[in-house]
Amino acid sequence: xxxxxxxxxxxxxxxxxxxxxxxxxxxxxxxxxxxxxxxxxxxxxxxxxxxxxxxxxxxxxxxxxxxxxxxxxxxxxxxxxxxxxxxxxxxxxxxxxxxxxxxxxxxxxxxxxxxxxxxxxxxxxxxxxxxxxxxxxxxxxxxxxxxxxxxxxx
Amino acid sequence: xxxxxxxxxxxxxxxxxxxxxxxxxxxxxxxxxxxxxxxxxxxxxxxxxxxxxxxxxxxxxxxxxxxxxxxxxxxxxxxxxxxxxxxxxxxxxxxxxxxxxxxxxxxxxxxxxxxxxxxxxxxxxxxxxxxxxxxxxxxxxxxxxxxxxxxxxx
DNA sequence: CGATTTCTGGTGACGTGTCAACATCGCTGG
DNA sequence: CCAGCGATGTTGACACGTCACCAGAAATCG
Numbered sequence: 001x002x003x004x005x006x007x008x009x010x011x012x013x014x015x016x017x018x019x020x021x022x023x024x025x026x027x028x029x030x031x032x033x034x035x036x037x038x039x040x041x042x043x044x045x046x047x048x049x050x051x052x053x054x055x056x057x058x059x060x061x062x063x064x065x066x067x068x069x070x071x072x073x074x075x076x077x078x079x080x081x082x083x084x085x086x087x088x089x090x091x092x093x094x095x096x097x098x099x100x101x102x103x104x105x106x107x108x109x110x111x112x113x114x115x116x117x118x119x120x121x122x123x124x125x126x127x128x129x130x131x132x133x134x135x136x137x138x139x140x141x142x143x144x145x146x147x148x149x150x151x152x153x154x
Numbered sequence: 155x156x157x158x159x160x161x162x163x164x165x166x167x168x169x170x171x172x173x174x175x176x177x178x179x180x181x182x183x184x185x186x187x188x189x190x191x192x193x194x195x196x197x198x199x200x201x202x203x204x205x206x207x208x209x210x211x212x213x214x215x216x217x218x219x220x221x222x223x224x225x226x227x228x229x230x231x232x233x234x235x236x237x238x239x240x241x242x243x244x245x246x247x248x249x250x251x252x253x254x255x256x257x258x259x260x261x262x263x264x265x266x267x268x269x270x271x272x273x274x275x276x277x278x279x280x281x282x283x284x285x286x287x288x289x290x291x292x293x294x295x296x297x298x299x300x301x302x303x304x305x306x307x308x
Numbered sequence: 309c310g311a312t313t314t315c316t317g318g319t320g321a322c323g324t325g326t327c328a329a330c331a332t333c334g335c336t337g338g
Numbered sequence: 339c340c341a342g343c344g345a346t347g348t349t350g351a352c353a354c355g356t357c358a359c360c361a362g363a364a365a366t367c368g
Binding site: 005006007010011013014015017018020021022023024025026028068119120122123125126127129130131132133134135136137138139141142143144145146148149150 | 161169222288297304
Binding site for chain 4: 040042096
């Protein structure tokens with residue numbers, strides 16, 4: 001990598017802003033979710049695709065791909081949410097290796113109750129602070145960053 | 155909150171991008187740090203201000219304020235880093251409640267070795283994907299988001 | 309068909325982050 | 339002075355995330 005060029009002031013400003021938003025925005029949204037709906041961010045993340053899936057059932061593999069999580073993470077989180085009664089595990093009829101995750105009634109109630117206030121919080125604390133012109137610049141910029149990131153490994 | 159307005163396509167694009175960058179960029183940078191320098195992100199975060207402090211010593215309270223962490227988080231992390239030999243705890247002469255955190259030689263060696271590749275990774279995976287015009291838009295936008303976020307509590 | 313490889317999921321260990329106590333110290337107001 | 343309050347730090351319990359590893363099933367290939 002040769003010379004290690006430091007960030008200039010304009011670059012550092014963006015990077016500091018990114019770090020700050022990353023830390024504080026996630027903290028604020030997590031608190032809002034826990035206090036208003038009794039759901040953690042991880043729980044909310046899994047409940048959303050489950051609530052949108054036909055029948056409220058998804059295979060663990062597909063659920064993982066939808067949210068971008070690895071198998072172990074899904075498994076651990078489903079275990080915790082199973083204990084809380086938000087989801088239930090079932091066997092997969094087509095593939096004996098597979099594991100189906102089913103949204104329980106309690107899980108559906110929780111996500112339906114949580115979603116509106118969460119979206120409102122996202123708008124209040126993030127989207128609402130940006131102008132239309134900024135949205136038009138930031139959207140494509142973030143997508144470009146994402147596309148340049150390695151998918152899984154190096 | 156009345157009506158819960160959902161995000162339109164432009165807003166959702168930005169929010170999805172933010173979530174994605176938040177998850178994958180941090181994962182990529184964490185991996186780079188661990189593999190190239192044997193340091194976790196949390197360790198790096200604390201080592202930077204310590205390495206810049208005169209004498210390599212900071213009071214835990216001040217260290218916490220510099221990185222925006224609460225007392226408990228600092229304490230736990232310092233405990234772990236003390237076991238790894240990166241920092242050492244000392245008593246605070248001016249305030250008997252206080253706790254000083256001192257960078258060890260091993261800690262200084264680690265942060266000096268880690269910093270260049272980390273900055274290079276930040277540039278490669280994030281800053282470098284953005285144009286000058288985007289940097290000029292995103293910097294102030296993120297600062298505005300940060301300033302609107304509640305400082306600590308609601 | 310059988311051997312190997314890949315896919316899928318689960319588990320335990322460990323590092324991390326938050327919350328709720330708790331202990332101690334410094335300060336401030338009677 | 340000292341009683342109470344706020345600041346500081348630590349600890350334990352718990353949730354979360356990653357890694358390494360394992361086990362079982364499916365797919366692939368000879």
